[in-house]
Amino acid sequence: MKFTETSLAGACVLEIEPHADERGFFARTACSTTFAEHGLNGNFVQQSVSFNAHRGTLRGLHFQAAPHEEDKLVRVTQGAIFDVIVDIRQGSACFGQWFGVELSARNHKQLYIPKGFAHGFQTLEDNCEVLYAMTVPFQPGSGRGIRWDDPALNIAWPMGNPAMIGANDRDLPTLAECQLP
Numbered sequence: 001m002k003f004t005e006t007s008l009a010g011a012c013v014l015e016i017e018p019h020a021d022e023r024g025f026f027a028r029t030a031c032s033t034t035f036a037e038h039g040l041n042g043n044f045v046q047q048s049v050s051f052n053a054h055r056g057t058l059r060g061l062h063f064q065a066a067p068h069e070e071d072k073l074v075r076v077t078q079g080a081i082f083d084v085i086v087d088i089r090q091g092s093a094c095f096g097q098w099f100g101v102e103l104s105a106r107n108h109k110q111l112y113i114p115k116g117f118a119h120g121f122q123t124l125e126d127n128c129e130v131l132y133a134m135t136v137p138f139q140p141g142s143g144r145g146i147r148w149d150d151p152a153l154n155i156a157w158p159m160g161n162p163a164m165i166g167a168n169d170r171d172l173p174t175l176a177e178c179q180l181p
């Protein structure tokens, strides 16, 4: 696996190193030992899938409140998304900054998102399937969000206004209005 740190310290883009032959290829997508060597937590306790029928669908920006903050590893098994993280670590030099990367079934890239980040994505195609691995179990009631169009964040969503967005994501607070972990 190739690890590339993003502009937001601690968050990494991971690329596979395929062993190719006439059948196709084999590649490791996660390894707790290798992750630890890069300062990442690879001890995932849950995995979930998100299916999105329509291009332009937006989910986010989400995080879990303390003490349930989670590290996440995100990848796409069908279609393509623009995946976004926002640094919400109080005292961080990058607080309030965002980073985005295209994750697709074709490029096999993954985004490692440490605790202290809000996360969201916009689908770039119809029928996108997104896989998440998390280091902390889902805690009903601890989910928090920041509005996708917070002017202070100024995220350049590639498809513009969401073609679809969940009811819970329509009226989220801005980062400045949020109670942070």
Ligand SMILES: Cc1cn([C@H]2C[C@H](O)[C@@H](COP(=O)(O)OP(=O)(O)O[C@H]3O[C@@H](C)C(=O)[C@@H](O)[C@H]3O)O2)c(=O)[nH]c1=O
Binding pocket: 048, 050, 059, 060, 061, 062, 063, 119, 120, 121, 132, 138, 143, 166, 168
């Ligand atoms: C996130 C989550 C939700 N659920 C349930 C709660 C709810 O009834 C239903 C749908 O949940 P949501 O509407 O919150 O799903 P969604 O809006 O897709 O939430 C996800 O958004 C992206 C951006 C993330 O980063 C994820 O961590 C997660 O927050 O699934 C679980 O059972 N386990 C989970 O881990």
